[in-house]
Amino acid sequence: xxxxILGTDHSVSPQHLDRYLAAxxxxxxxxxIEGNLFDRLVLAAVNAKPLTLNDLTTGAG
Numbered sequence: 654x655x656x657x658i659l660g661t662d663h664s665v666s667p668q669h670l671d672r673y674l675a676a677x678x679x680x681x682x683x684x685x686i687e688g689n690l691f692d693r694l695v696l697a698a699v700n701a702k703p704l705t706l707n708d709l710t711t712g713a714g
Contacts, residue, residue, distance in 0.1 A: 665673055686693075 661676075
């Protein structure tokens with residue numbers, strides 16, 4: 654994380670440290686999981702419960 658911050662940001666504010674950590678986690682996850690992203694998307698689409706018009710319009714589901 655320290656190397657990523659030094660390579661990306663000019664300075665780090667302790668006030669926003671949680672945001673820097675969130676950005677690091679996001680980038681790390683994309684780097685390590687991107688290879689099987691399509692497979693995960695297809696699996697999620699196949700296993701998803703169908704939504705009705707009522708679900709879409711009322712936010713139920």
